[in-house]
Amino acid sequence: MNATIRFASLLLGTTLLSLPAYADEVDCSGSMGAVSIDGDIRVPSGRTCTLxxxxxxxxxxxxxxxxLLARDVKVEGNIQAEGARQVSLLGGSYVxxxxxxxxxxxxxVDTAEVDGDIQLFSNSGAVHVNRNRVDGxxxxxxxxxxxxGGGNRVRGNKEDQCAGL
Structure with a gap:
């Protein structure tokens, strides 16, 4: 193996080690940075998760x-909460x-890109929806x-309490 191939192999190995991957369902209590989760994240009852x-x-x-406090995240599936204390999806996040x-x-939900719908139903606290791009x-x-909020670009419909956003 020549020096260039060994260097490339070493560099690739280092890059993979710097972004660990986790599998299946991961409970999050605390903070996660720039890691890749190969599966789901669950925030347990009464806990706080920062992504x-x-x-x-x-x-x-x-x-x-x-x-859940999420900034600059990429979630291939859904973000779902029922009865949560707080959910913030911010800063260039993608769902x-x-x-x-x-x-x-x-x-x-501020400055996020969502390929599906944003559905906010029966929440008791402040609800802020600003500058999002929603395909649904x-x-x-x-x-x-x-x-x-306001400035949301929505391909589908803006409905009920969000009609003017």
Whole structure:
């Protein structure tokens, strides 16, 4: 093996080691940075998960009374929460499926790209939806407070409480 091929092999091996991959379902309590998850992430009840630059090949599920803070993430599947304390999807994040946040408290979706729908139903806290690109529908219904935000580009429909966003 010549020196160029050995160097390339070493460089490739180093690159793979710097971005570890995790498989199946991973419980997140704490922070994850620029890692790749080959499966799903679950935020357990009452816990907080911070994702920063994380890549997820599956779904992100947020349990009751849990918190998800996600910035610059790439999720190939869905982000789903029912009864969450807080969900924030921020800063250039991408979701290949849907964002479905129901019966929780605080919700913030800002500067995200979503290939499916954003559905925000029956949340009791502040809901902010701003500067997102949505290939499906933007649906907001039965939230307790007025929805704030604007500048959302939606290919489908802007419905109910999100009609003016």
């Amino acid at each position: 920063n630059g994380t890549r997820v090949d599956g779904n992100v599920r947020v349990a009751r009374a849990a918190t 290949g499926g849907n964002v479905q946040l129901e019966q929780g408290s605080s919700v913030k 529908n933007l649906q907001c219904k039965s939230n307790q407070h007025p929805i704030t």
